[in-house]
Amino acid sequence: GRASLRLCSTRGTLRGINKRVIDRIIRVDHAGEYGANRIYAGQMAVLGRSSVGPIIQEMWNQEKDHLKKFNELMVAYRVRPTALLPFWNVAGFVLGAGSALLGKKGAMACTVAVEESISDHYNNQIRTLMEEDPEKYKELLQVIKQFRDDEREHHDIGLEHDAEATPGYSVLKTAIQLGCKAAIFLSERI
Secondary structure (H helix, E strand, O other): OOOEEHHHOOEEEEEEHHHHHHHHHHHHHHHHHHHHHHHHHHHHHHHHHOOHHHHHHHHHHHHHHHHHHHHHHHHHHHHOOOHHHHHHHHHHHHHHHHHOOOOHHHHHHHHHHHHHHHHHHHHHHHHHHHOOOOOOHHHHHHHHHHHHHHHHHHHHHHHOOOHHOHHHHHHHHHHHHOOOOHHHHHHOOO
C-alpha cells in the first residue's frame, strides 16, 4: 500500500508514496552501499599502504557517506534492512581483499565491475521513480542521481588505473557483475 511518512532531511510529509517500491529501493541501496564499504575495507587491508591506497581510501570515504545517507533514509522511510547484511559483510570483504591480492589492477578491475553494475542499477531506479512521480520522490531522486555519478567516477578511476590490464579481466568482470546482480535481486526481497 501507500503510507504517509516524514523525511528527516525535509521534515515534510509525503502522502501516497508507493511503500513497496520505496522499501525495495532503499533496502537494496543500503545493502549495496554496505557491501561497497566492505569491499573497500578488504582492498585497504591488502593495499592500504601501497601507492594506490590513497585512491582506494578516497573512494571508500565517499561510500561511507553513501551508507550514512541510506542509514538516514531507512529511518525516515521506516525500511528494514536486508536480512543478508551479515553475509554481505563477509562476502564484500572477501571480494575486496581477494581482488586486491591480484594487485592494484585486480582491485581496480573489481571496482570497475561493481561500480558499473551499481550505476546501471541506480539508472533503473531513477527510471522507476520518474515513472512513479518525480516531484513526490524529488529528494530520493537527487540522492540516487548523485550517488550514481559518484559510482561512475569510481568506475572511471578504475579504468584510469589499468583495470583492463588485469589477467582474465573480462572473466573476472563478468563473474563479479553476475554476483552483483544476484546480490541486488536477493537484497531487494530478503
